[in-house]
Amino acid sequence: MTISRREFVRLMGLAGAAGMLPASAFAAARKPSDLYEVPKFGNVCLLHMTDCHAQLNPIYFREPSVNLGIGKARGKAPHLVGKAFLEHFDIAPGGIEAHAFTYLDFENAARKFGKVGGFAHLATLVKRLRSERGDGNTLLLDGGDTWQGSGTAYWTRGKDMVGACNKLGVDVMTGHWEFTYMDKEVIANIGDFKGEFVAQNVSVNEDALFDYRFADFKGFDEDSGLAFKPYSMKSVNGMRVAVIGQAFPYTPIANPQRFIPDWTFGIQDERMQSIVNHVRENEKPDLVVVISHNGMDVDLKMASRVSGIDVIFGGHTHDGVPRPVEVSNKSGKTLVTNAGSNGKFLGVMDLDVSKGKLKNYRYRLVPVFSNLLEADKDMQSYIDKVRAPYKDKLEKKLAVAGETLYRRGNFNGTFDQIICDALNKVNDSQISLSPGFRWGTTVLPGQNITMDHVMDQTCITYPETYRREMTGQEIKAILEDVCDNLFNPDPYYQQGGDMVRVGGLDYVCEPGQSMGKRISNMTLDNGTKIEASKKYMVSGWATVGSKSPGRPIWDVVADYLKEQGTVKIKKLNTPKLIGVKGNPGIAS
Amino acid sequence: MSLNEKRRVFLKGSLAAGALGAAAGMLTPGAVLAAWNKNAFTAKSIDEAIAAADGSPVTTPSKDITIKAPDIAENGAVVPVTVVTKMKGVDSITLLVEKNSTPLSAIFHLPKGTLPDVSTRVKMGKTGDVIAVVKANGKLYSARKGVKVTIGGCGG
Numbered sequence: 001m002t003i004s005r006r007e008f009v010r011l012m013g014l015a016g017a018a019g020m021l022p023a024s025a026f027a028a029a030r031k032p033s034d035l036y037e038v039p040k041f042g043n044v045c046l047l048h049m050t051d052c053h054a055q056l057n058p059i060y061f062r063e064p065s066v067n068l069g070i071g072k073a074r075g076k077a078p079h080l081v082g083k084a085f086l087e088h089f090d091i092a093p094g095g096i097e098a099h100a101f102t103y104l105d106f107e108n109a110a111r112k113f114g115k116v117g118g119f120a121h122l123a124t125l126v127k128r129l130r131s132e133r134g135d136g137n138t139l140l141l142d143g144g145d146t147w148q149g150s151g152t153a154y155w156t157r158g159k160d161m162v163g164a165c166n167k168l169g170v171d172v173m174t175g176h177w178e179f180t181y182m183d184k185e186v187i188a189n190i191g192d193f194k195g196e197f198v199a200q201n202v203s204v205n206e207d208a209l210f211d212y213r214f215a216d217f218k219g220f221d222e223d224s225g226l227a228f229k230p231y232s233m234k235s236v237n238g239m240r241v242a243v244i245g246q247a248f249p250y251t252p253i254a255n256p257q258r259f260i261p262d263w264t265f266g267i268q269d270e271r272m273q274s275i276v277n278h279v280r281e282n283e284k285p286d287l288v289v290v291i292s293h294n295g296m297d298v299d300l301k302m303a304s305r306v307s308g309i310d311v312i313f314g315g316h317t318h319d320g321v322p323r324p325v326e327v328s329n330k331s332g333k334t335l336v337t338n339a340g341s342n343g344k345f346l347g348v349m350d351l352d353v354s355k356g357k358l359k360n361y362r363y364r365l366v367p368v369f370s371n372l373l374e375a376d377k378d379m380q381s382y383i384d385k386v387r388a389p390y391k392d393k394l395e396k397k398l399a400v401a402g403e404t405l406y407r408r409g410n411f412n413g414t415f416d417q418i419i420c421d422a423l424n425k426v427n428d429s430q431i432s433l434s435p436g437f438r439w440g441t442t443v444l445p446g447q448n449i450t451m452d453h454v455m456d457q458t459c460i461t462y463p464e465t466y467r468r469e470m471t472g473q474e475i476k477a478i479l480e481d482v483c484d485n486l487f488n489p490d491p492y493y494q495q496g497g498d499m500v501r502v503g504g505l506d507y508v509c510e511p512g513q514s515m516g517k518r519i520s521n522m523t524l525d526n527g528t529k530i531e532a533s534k535k536y537m538v539s540g541w542a543t544v545g546s547k548s549p550g551r552p553i554w555d556v557v558a559d560y561l562k563e564q565g566t567v568k569i570k571k572l573n574t575p576k577l578i579g580v581k582g583n584p585g586i587a588s
Numbered sequence: 589m590s591l592n593e594k595r596r597v598f599l600k601g602s603l604a605a606g607a608l609g610a611a612a613g614m615l616t617p618g619a620v621l622a623a624w625n626k627n628a629f630t631a632k633s634i635d636e637a638i639a640a641a642d643g644s645p646v647t648t649p650s651k652d653i654t655i656k657a658p659d660i661a662e663n664g665a666v667v668p669v670t671v672v673t674k675m676k677g678v679d680s681i682t683l684l685v686e687k688n689s690t691p692l693s694a695i696f697h698l699p700k701g702t703l704p705d706v707s708t709r710v711k712m713g714k715t716g717d718v719i720a721v722v723k724a725n726g727k728l729y730s731a732r733k734g735v736k737v738t739i740g741g742c743g744g
Contacts, residue, residue, distance in 0.1 A: 252662045253740045266658050435741060481739045492659045493736050515715065544741040 035096065035372060036125060038132075041362040042352030044236045044287065045138040047126060049170075050315030051439070052343040053149025053177070054161050056383045058115035058370035059441040059456070061342045063320060064409040065103045065587040068580060070511050071489035075584050078296045078319030078338055084584030089322045100344070100367035101320050103587070107404055110444055117343030117368050119164050120375035120383060125346055125368060126168060127376065133350075137237040142170045143315030143339070144247065144293045147189060148177035149439050151394050151455035152386055157185050160386040162192045167379055170195045172232050176248030176255075176293045176316060180461045183260045187214050190228075198245025198291070200230035200275050201268040208262035227263050230275050239286040239353050242279045244309075246272065246292040246302075248316055250495050256462050256544045267294065267492060269302050276308040286353045289313060295496035296321070296338040303327035303334040310358045313347065314338040316496050318408065318438040320345055322365050337363065341408075342441060344368060394455065397448040398561040402568035405449070407440035407457060410486065411509075411574045412501045415440060415457055418567060419553065420503025422560030423539040427467045427550070430524060431475065431505045433540035436482065436498030449561055451554070458554045460542060465550030467539040472522065473532040479507065479519045487511040487518065502573045505530070510578040525571065629692050634684055634719065637692040641682045642723050650675075653731035655720050661712060664737040669718055670707040677725040678704040686732075687716035712737050 069079025080088050082102050091097050099109035100116070130138050146165060147158035158181055165173070172195055179186055190197045203225045204212055214220060219228040231244040249267045252260065272290075279285055287310050292299050295316040303312055307330040320340030327334050339347040346366045352359045387394065407413040412420070416434055423432035440457040443449055478500065485495040499509075508521040522530035530536070541553040550556075561567065580586050628640035635645035656670040671681050678698050684691040693710040710718065717732040 250660055253660055253738060255741075257662065264662060266662075270656075478739060482741075484736075485738060488736075493734075495660070495738075542741060 035369070036128065036366065038129065038348050038350075038364055038366065039362070040132065041350035042360065043137070044239050044241065044351045044353050045129065045133045046236075046241075046289065046311070046313070046349045046351065047129060047138055047140045048143065048291070048313040048337065048339050048347035048349065049122070049140070049146075049343070049345075050143030050293075050313070050339045050347075051145040051318055051341040052117065052119075053145055053341065053439040053456075054147060054153035054158075055117050055150060055343045055441065055456070056119045056152070056160070056164060056386065058118035058121060059342060060110050060115055060444055061117070061344050062106045062110075062404065062406040062408065062442040063101060063103045066410040066585065067319070068410055068487070068511055068583055068585040070487045073297055073491075077323075077325055078317065078321050079585040081585055082587050088584075091322065096369070097322075097367065100369075101322060106442075107444060110442075113369055114371035116370060118370045118375070119168060119343065120377075120380040121370040121373040122343055122346065122368050123168055123376035123379040124373045125366065129348060130169075134237075136235075139171045139234055139236055139241065139243070140169055141243065141289075141291045141313055142173035142195075143291050143313060144173060144175035145177045145315065145341075145439070146173065147175075148180060148461075149456065149459065151452060151459055152390055154455065154459040154461070155390060156386070157181050158189050159192070162189050163386070164379070164382065166192075166194045167382055171234065172196045172198055172243045172245070172291060174199050174245035174247050174291050174293055176251055179247070179251050179260050179263070180255050181259065183214070183262060186260065187217050190219065191217075196232045197228055198230060198232050198243060199228040199247040200226070200244055200272055201249055202227045202247050202263050202265055204262050205264045212262065214262075231279060233283055233285070240284060242283055242285040242288045244272070244275055244279070244288070244290045246290055246294055248293040248496075249298070254495050254497065254544070258546070259461065267298065267302065269306050272302065273306045273308075276306060280308055284356070286356050287311075287351065287358055292316075295491070295494065296336065297491035297494060298496070299336045299338070300325060300327055301491045303336050304329050307331035307334075309334045311335045311337070311349065311351075311361075313349075315341075318342075320365060324349075324361075324363050335361070335363075337365075339365060341439060394450065394452040396451050398451065398454065398558055399449045399564045400566045401443040401445050401447050401449055402566040403445050405443040405453075405567070408438055408498075410436075410498050412572055413440075414569050414572065415443070415453075416501035417503065417569045417572055418561070419457065419557055420501055420573065421570075422557045423465065423541070423553075424503050426556045426560055427465065427539035429467055429504070429537045429539035431470075431536050431538045432503035433478065433538060434501040434503070435542045436486075436500050438496075438498055449567065451558060454554050454557050454561070458541075458552075458557065462542060462544065462547065463552035463554060464543070464548035465539060465541045465553055465556055466543060466548035467537065467550060469535040470538045471532065472530040472534055472536065475505070475530065475536065475538065476519055476522060476532070479522075480516050483509065483511070483518045484515040488515070499575075505573060507575045508578060509575040512579045521576075525573075625695065628695065630690055631692060632690060634686060634691050637684055637690070638682065638721055638728075641692060641695050642680065642721055642728055644728060647721055647728040647730035650722070650729035650731060653720055653722055653729060655718055655731055655733040657718050657733050657735050659734070660736040660738055664712045664714075666709040667712050667718075667735060668707065668709050670705070671720040671722075672705045673722050673724075673729075675704065675722060675724040675729070678702075678722055679726075680723045681706050682721040682723070683708065683710065684719040684721070685710050685712055685716065686719060687714050688712065691719075
């Protein structure tokens with residue numbers, strides 16, 4: 001059953017009257033009559049979207065049941081799931097917000113409240129908030145991972161999303177997966193984008209500077225060597241707002257360097273400090289904010305080391321965090337947010353700013369429920385037009401979901417298992433490896449699995465598959481390496497993805513251990529111990545170093561699905577975990 | 589100094605070196621490399637390498653040395669490293685990579701009056717520390733910075 005807008009309003013009214021909503025100050029700020037009535041506050045309103053991964057249409061998205069925090073991050077936002085999450089953020093269980101922010105009772109709640117996101121619905125919400133705040137009183141910021149993640153984004157090389165963002169009215173953005181097209185395509189896309197693209201942490205490397213191919217690009221600065229404009233000054237309701245960009249620092253490591261050989265990244269927090277200082281001294285700002293693709297843990301650390309930033313609007317780790325974290329540093333406090341993924345949320349921060357000071361703020365991470373927000377006609381017709389040439393291919397039914405299929409979580413999700421099983425079956429391998437991306441939408445039981453879903457899970461610009469022998473030792477080295485990127489106690493050494501997904505392989509993982517000591521007891525599905533020196537046939541995809549020889553992963557998965565009828569996971573290759581008992585980042 | 593100017597200086601430097609090279613064309617490689625500290629560059633351990641380069645393996649950790657290097661290397665074959673210090677009277681800066689089979693990467697001898705600010709690229713086989721040893725007024729000071737070398741991929 002899906003509830004209508006009218007029914008929803010009635011239910012919310014009843015809930016309010018029956019005292020089912022918590023009476024905290026945070027909850028009181030919400031109006032039970034309408035999820036989308038965000039009370040006005042202050043004089044500047046910053047809207048923040050991030051990591052929509054090119055989802056133009058409404059989708060389902062299940063939040064993780066495993067999002068472990070290790071070391072100092074244990075039990076702290078964003079490393080909370082399920083009930084612990086609801087308790088921490090004071091959200092009533094069972095309602096629409098509990099569904100938006102957690103995996104709890106996912107299947108039933110998803111059927112009840114319907115799909116989330118969709119640019120036509122997001123456009124309606126953005127227009128409504130902009131008109132309520134008044135002309136010139138808002139900015140729409142985009143944290144990136146916007147131009148990649150769907151079949152149409154892949155086939156148009158990101159251009160469908162540039163068009164959609166222009167229609168939506170994105171003012172300033174930064175990026176990560178935007179950099180996985182060829183560099184000349186990145187430059188062309190940014191040229192077509194009507195907002196500003198900012199990144200203080202991307203420079204042209206020294207060798208490339210001698211004969212730089214994009215020397216004419218207007219964001220490039222020869223003196224500083226920065227490839228893109230580091231920040232933008234905007235006037236909002238008469239206030240001067242500085243928006244500094246922080247692209248994903250490890251793009252050339254997590255994704256192919258070969259597509260963008262001239263650019264070098266890194267966290268560059270010293271440069272961030274010098275840019276903040278420069279802006280504070282020379283631009284007379286009333287507010288200094290960063291749109292960041294660092295990931296929340298890195299943002300929290302950066303906020304403690306760099307001073308003078310009022311707010312960091314974060315993304316990358318796909319954490320839907322309802323309340324900003326206040327981080328203390330040398331000159332005061334910095335607010336750190338993270339706004340989820342797949343177009344599911346819009347962050348709304350209303351700020352009271354005057355004379356160069358942030359006096360107070362209100363924040364809401366508003367879930368975008370597509371049944372509750374009418375589709376914007378102009379945006380919908382744009383989306384239909386963009387999809388038209390690919391529609392038949394994308395909507396082709398491949399199989400039926402026998403259970404909820406999802407990816408997000410630290411270890412194998414059910415859709416990952418399908419990908420891994422497909423690799424082993426189609427490529428006749430013993431073990432399969434699949435990247436731990438955090439994007440990828442969810443399919444409900446009984447729903448048709450279409451090519452759209454397969455592309456949502458797999459469409460990258462380096463989709464080629466491989467099949468080759470590896471020793472047990474090599475496989476362990478890969479697992480250890482990726483595991484350290486996820487669980488290194490120092491966030492600056494993390495990369496923000498989840499653990500590599502595996503098929504045909506079981507293992508024991510102790511996240512609290514150090515590099516090289518987290519993985520043990522590796523066995524094949526039949527229980528045979530993996531030996532260090534023995535060779536195993538392995539297949540996988542998404543190799544960053546060089547192009548693999550095999551077919552694109554989506555063809556492999558589609559071939560597999562077509563033979564399945566109704567898909568049920570026979571075995572989920574999720575590791576046995578040690579040392580996480582009582583950790584509120586894992587479902588109990 | 590703007591980047592442009594820096595490049596000009598760099599170009600001048602390369603030209604000078606090129607010119608010298610031409611003049612020295614008749615020298616055999618062995619003679620050119622006469623000043624190369626073979627014992628230091630082939631030493632297998634950190635202590636041996638520092639001792640051979642700087643006269644003693646004993647260094648005092650110092651917060652006045654800044655090592656700029658990426659937290660995670662984009663390419664382990666060419667990791668950019670810069671060492672800067674505010675110390676006065678610096679004679680040399682020695683750079684080592686902890687986990688390399690021969691840890692010593694570079695020794696910079698600084699003529700009097702040179703700003704102690706050096707940059708180079710080092711090769712790193714695996715995750716570990718980059719170590720800088722600064723010799724100032726006859727004493728040895730050191731600092732470390734961890735650099736992770738990863739196989740890459742699998743990021744979200």
